[in-house]
Amino acid sequence: MIGGVQTPPIQGIKTRNRSNNQGLSRQHEEVQGSRKAKANLPFNRIVTGDARDVLPQIPDSSVDLSFWSPPYYVGKSYERNLTFEEWQDMVCAVIAGHARIIKPGGFLAINIGDILCFPDKSIPRFRADNMRHKKNPVTRKQILETMTVYPDYNRKEIGAVLGCSEQTVQRRLEHNNVRGGKRQTQTKLLLTGCMVVEWGEAAGLYLYDQRIWHKDPCWMNSRWHSNSYRSVDEFEHIYVLHRPGIVTYDRARIDDHEWSSWGSRGIWQIRSVARNNRHEAEFPEELASRVIRLFSPEGGVVIDPFVGSGTTTAVAKKLNRQWYGIDSDPKYTAMARLRTDAA
Numbered sequence: 285m286i287g288g289v290q291t292p293p294i295q296g297i298k299t300r301n302r303s304n305n306q307g308l309s310r311q312h313e314e315v316q317g318s319r320k321a322k323a324n325l326p327f328n329r330i331v332t333g334d335a336r337d338v339l340p341q342i343p344d345s346s347v348d349l350s351f352w353s354p355p356y357y358v359g360k361s362y363e364r365n366l367t368f369e370e371w372q373d374m375v376c377a378v379i380a381g382h383a384r385i386i387k388p389g390g391f392l393a394i395n396i397g398d399i400l401c402f403p404d405k406s407i408p409r410f411r412a413d414n415m416r417h418k419k420n421p422v423t424r425k426q427i428l429e430t431m432t433v434y435p436d437y438n439r440k441e442i443g444a445v446l447g448c449s450e451q452t453v454q455r456r457l458e459h460n461n462v463r464g465g466k467r468q469t470q471t472k473l474l475l476t477g478c479m480v481v482e483w484g485e486a487a488g489l490y491l492y493d494q495r496i497w498h499k500d501p502c503w504m505n506s507r508w509h510s511n512s513y514r515s516v517d518e519f520e521h522i523y524v525l526h527r528p529g530i531v532t533y534d535r536a537r538i539d540d541h542e543w544s545s546w547g548s549r550g551i552w553q554i555r556s557v558a559r560n561n562r563h564e565a566e567f568p569e570e571l572a573s574r575v576i577r578l579f580s581p582e583g584g585v586v587i588d589p590f591v592g593s594g595t596t597t598a599v600a601k602k603l604n605r606q607w608y609g610i611d612s613d614p615k616y617t618a619m620a621r622l623r624t625d626a627a
């Protein structure tokens with residue numbers, strides 16, 4: 285979030301090198317062969333594999349909507365082996381893999397946290413003077429004023445005038461209460477939306493709209509909520525890209541009340557999935573339901589190349605869409621199959 289910054293593993297920002305995909309552990313239980321292989325896969329399936337390998341097997345211009353939430357690069361178990369460069373390469377390649385398979389006039393909706401932070405020694409430090417950590421209320425300004433009135437006094441005598449110790453005078457004068465000055469690394473913040481839009485355009489997919497998912501505040505994720513002006517992590521973006529073509533605009537997809545309460549609204553207030561043991565980054569069914577109902581027709585094809593626990597596919601099935609899911613972890617594809625079959 286702007287301010288609700290999540291912390292990725294400690295690595296510096298690197299120049300993106302799309303050829304470097306090493307370090308990503310890939311599962312290929314069902315999908316064999318090169319990324320270039322093409323076959324007419326039937327929909328209504330969930331397959332295990334790297335999205336970059338599986339997407340090329342989906343027929344040209346066959347998908348009405350792809351809705352997904354990729355690894356965010358915030359240190360989850362399924363992204364821990366990736367460098368920032370590899371993460372960028374992966375998400376960029378998956379976006380590029382959609383340019384051919386989305387129908388002209390169809391949509392790619394990406395749900396992602398808006399901000400990442402990295403240690404970066406090349407930028408100036410952010411330094412904070414935390415008043416709560418000062419046991420004595422005496423300020424530097426008061427000390428400087430007192431020194432003007434009593435230019436011959438030493439620090440102990442100045443302290444006696446102000447009712448504080450010699451050490452407090454020294455700390456205020458030398459800014460020793462300023463946090464982040466000595467040990468903390470400079471932090472560079474990066475907006476994910478800029479990257480997503482750039483990668484989409486490079487592939488021929490253009491930003492059409494964005495929504496904000498206002499979720500529950502993640503107090504636990506926010507290193508700074510008690511010691512900074514930054515806000516807690518409590519919203520995520522949905523970037524909606526489209527493949528140029530004629531977009532079917534069907535006002536009847538949702539009713540008038542739904543148009544005014546969320547269909548035409550930029551901010552969607554939806555509770556996060558309560559902590560469960562199913563998946564560590566599951567998004568709520570209501571989020572998938574809104575995106576699918578707005579951006580795909582009944583009977584259309586909805587895919588999710590990072591299907592996780594199967595939220596998108598289960599909801600797509602309930603909403604009478606065809607569905608297709610991919611995940612690199614066989615544990616999640618098994619889970620997604622069970623959940624989608626039961627939907």
Ligand SMILES: C[S@@+](CC[C@H](N)C(=O)[O-])C[C@H]1O[C@@H](n2cnc3c(N)ncnc32)[C@H](O)[C@@H]1O
Binds near residue numbers: 568589595616
């Ligand atoms: C943020 S989670 C998706 C959660 C899903 N939206 C849900 O509601 O359960 C991202 C998923 O991407 C999978 N994943 C990571 N890298 C992948 C890759 N290269 N190809 C396919 N899936 C991948 C992870 O195993 C994880 O389940």
